[in-house]
Amino acid sequence: MVREQYTTTTPGTNLQRPETEYVYNVGIYGWRKRCLYLFVLLLIILLVVNLALTIWILKVMWFSPTGMGYLEVQSEGLRLEGESEFLYPLYAREVHSRQDSSLLLQSTHNVTLNARNSDGNVTGRLSVGPDMVQFDGQEFQINSMDGNPLFTVDENEVIVGPDKLRVTGPEGALCEHSIETPLIKGIKDAKGDKELRLESPTRSLSMDAPRGIHIKAQNGAFKAVSLLDIKLHSSNGVLRLDAETLRLSKLPAGTTGESGESQGLYEVCVCQDGKLYLTEAAKDSNCVKYSRDCQ
Structure with a gap:
């Protein structure tokens, strides 16, 4: 772009008119200008594409002012409707289902629940696998609806809370060490009372009580069989055999x-x-x- 500069003179002066000066301003012309326009056009296209993809993602993911799809953000936390799949660990303080449905946790391998302390160390772990259910912790406890302990396990003992422990298996209960209980009673089914048997196939069977041992068979016979000796001992009292007929x-x-x-x-x-x-x-x-x- 060329600009001519002129110098005006007063009439009657003998000043010489200066020569015409040419000033060139630098601009974007030619291929640079076309590249600039092309770059701006590409930016506009990218902006339109990004806006279209954002709108498409919002539509596909069901974004709304309250959440995303089946996920709803509430003041109490997050609420999920229907089935949800988590690819990585889920950290939550409380997980519960709706009042009219059950909570289902399903995995192709196993389901593991970890409890951690403030330092991030695992203090308790419950793992449900295809072959077994394993719990790692200092104490395992099952409570009833009113909060009473039903079953408690720790490193030292196992506590059964209900008034009655019923064993229905055909082989009964196998105990490798001692049992402490106030009452052992045979079960009754639709056919009548079943036989109660206390048996030690390879060792001895011992029953001790601080005050006394009472053995009663209401509808049958009492039978004690031993390979060696049967000892009935009372340290402070008498040994009483009360029966209509006593046969030795x-x-x-x-x-x-x-x-x-x-x-x-x-x-x-x-x-x-x-x-x-x-x-x-x-x-x-x-x-x-x-x-x-x-x-």
Whole structure:
């Protein structure tokens, strides 16, 4: 762009007119101008495409003033409607379902719930896998609806809270160590009472109580079978066998008393070590007289 500069003179002066000066201003012309227009056009196209993609994403993801799709943001937290899939860990203080539906947690491998302390360390873990349910923690407790503990497990003991523990398996309950309980009772089904059996196939069976042991069979017989000895011991009291008929079979016969005095009657004698034996009855007891049978 050319600009001519002129100098005016006063009439009557002899000043020479200066030569015409040419001033050139630098601008964008030619291919630079076309590239600039092309760049601006590309920016406008990109802006329109980004705006169209943003509107499309908002429409597809169901964005709304209250949330996104089935996800609704409330003052209490987040609310999800329908099924949701999480690809990474979910951190939440509380997760619960609607009042009219159940909460379902499903995974192709396992479902793991972790509890962490303020330092981020795991203090409790519940893992539900395809083969087993595993809990890692200091104590595991199951409570009833009113808050009463039903089942508690820690490193030292297992506590069953209800008044009745019912074992319905055909093999019963297997206990490798001792059991402490106030009552053991057989179950009753539609066919009647079932047999209650306390059995130790390879070891001994011992029942101890600070005050006493009461064994009662209302509709059947009580039977105790042992490979070796059966010991009934009372440290401070008596041993009472209360029954209509008391039968002790295979008792050893003691020394025969005077002939003709027994009349086919026998008496049961007890040694100091608790051994029982039979001896012929007489007018007087033969237990003391023939005490050598206890040797």
